[in-house]
Amino acid sequence: MQQEYELELMDYLRVLWWGKWIVVACFLLAVGIAAAFLWTKPPSYSVTGSYEVQETLSLYAPSLETPSLYVPPQYVAILTKFAVQALPNPNAAGLQRSMNQKDPNLVDITISGTASPKAVESALVSSIAALESGLVAQVEQALARERARAETEFEQLTGQVAILRARMAGETNEAVCVALGENVAALEMTLAGASVRRDGLGTLVSKDLISLREIDRSSVVEVARNAKTTLALAGFLGLFLGTLGAFFAHYLISAARRDKAACRGA
Numbered sequence: 001m002q003q004e005y006e007l008e009l010m011d012y013l014r015v016l017w018w019g020k021w022i023v024v025a026c027f028l029l030a031v032g033i034a035a036a037f038l039w040t041k042p043p044s045y046s047v048t049g050s051y052e053v054q055e056t057l058s059l060y061a062p063s064l065e066t067p068s069l070y071v072p073p074q075y076v077a078i079l080t081k082f083a084v085q086a087l088p089n090p091n092a093a094g095l096q097r098s099m100n101q102k103d104p105n106l107v108d109i110t111i112s113g114t115a116s117p118k119a120v121e122s123a124l125v126s127s128i129a130a131l132e133s134g135l136v137a138q139v140e141q142a143l144a145r146e147r148a149r150a151e152t153e154f155e156q157l158t159g160q161v162a163i164l165r166a167r168m169a170g171e172t173n174e175a176v177c178v179a180l181g182e183n184v185a186a187l188e189m190t191l192a193g194a195s196v197r198r199d200g201l202g203t204l205v206s207k208d209l210i211s212l213r214e215i216d217r218s219s220v221v222e223v224a225r226n227a228k229t230t231l232a233l234a235g236f237l238g239l240f241l242g243t244l245g246a247f248f249a250h251y252l253i254s255a256a257r258r259d260k261a262a263c264r265g266a
Contacts, residue, residue, distance in 0.1 A: 019246025026245060030238025034230050044223040045120045046112035049128065050215040053105055055139060056208075095123050106215065117220040124217075132212040140206040150198040157191040 016023065095113035109131075111123045164184045171177045 015250045022246045023242030026242030027238035030234045034234030038227050042114045044114050045117045045220050046223050047220045048110040049217040050108050052213045055210040135210050136207050139210045147201045150201050154194045154198050161187050
């Protein structure tokens with residue numbers, strides 16, 4: 001059994017030696033194509049900016065119904081839900097965009113691609129402008145909801161006070177009248193707070209409730225080509241295909257010889 005295995009292994013080695021030039025040719029061809037691709041591929045550039053997001057709407061909207069998105073510690077929700085779709089799509093210009101949430105209120109935005117360094121940096125600037133605009137739009141929607149809630153609360157309290165006053169005017173029982181008066185006083189205090197809140201929300205400006213502050217921005221740098229890894233993979237693929245080619249060519253030639261010998265014997 002061992003002798004048969006050794007014979008079979010020697011056969012394989014003989015075939016490889018017979019087709020060594022096919023293996024070498026495939027190897028050189030694969031490496032050459034990879035090298036040509038690396039050296040003719042335009043350079044790729046990258047730039048990264050770090051930004052801090054802050055919002056203050058939650059300070060003016062303490063309602064329990066306020067979406068958790070606007071609770072101060074949850075900046076992550078703001079970024080993950082709105083930042084990606086707020087950014088423009090730079091793929092048409094041969095660029096790629098990525099975001100990295102490195103801290104609850106810090107985000108890194110990276111633009112990279114084969115465009116010129118100036119175009120890469122311009123894409124980052126436009127992305128930040130669009131991101132800020134998108135976040136302001138989301139705050140505007142939340143502010144509109146809070147204003148509507150405040151107006152509804154004010155109208156409801158005003159109506160309740162009016163109903164209780166009407167009941168007091170027609171009430172003949174002194175004890176009931178006193179109780180109604182206490183309720184009216186409590187409601188009027190709540191109404192005063194609701195009025196202040198409604199008026200305060202009416203004076204707010206969306207763009208003043210959120211800020212996107214630049215913490216750091218890297219210089220535009222050229223992205224490494226990973227030439228060694230690419231050439232190594234190409235060389236391995238070339239050796240593999242060359243080995244297959246050598247065995248296939250040997251099989252075809254052997255088959256042709258057998259057919260010729262069979263024809264002569266016939």
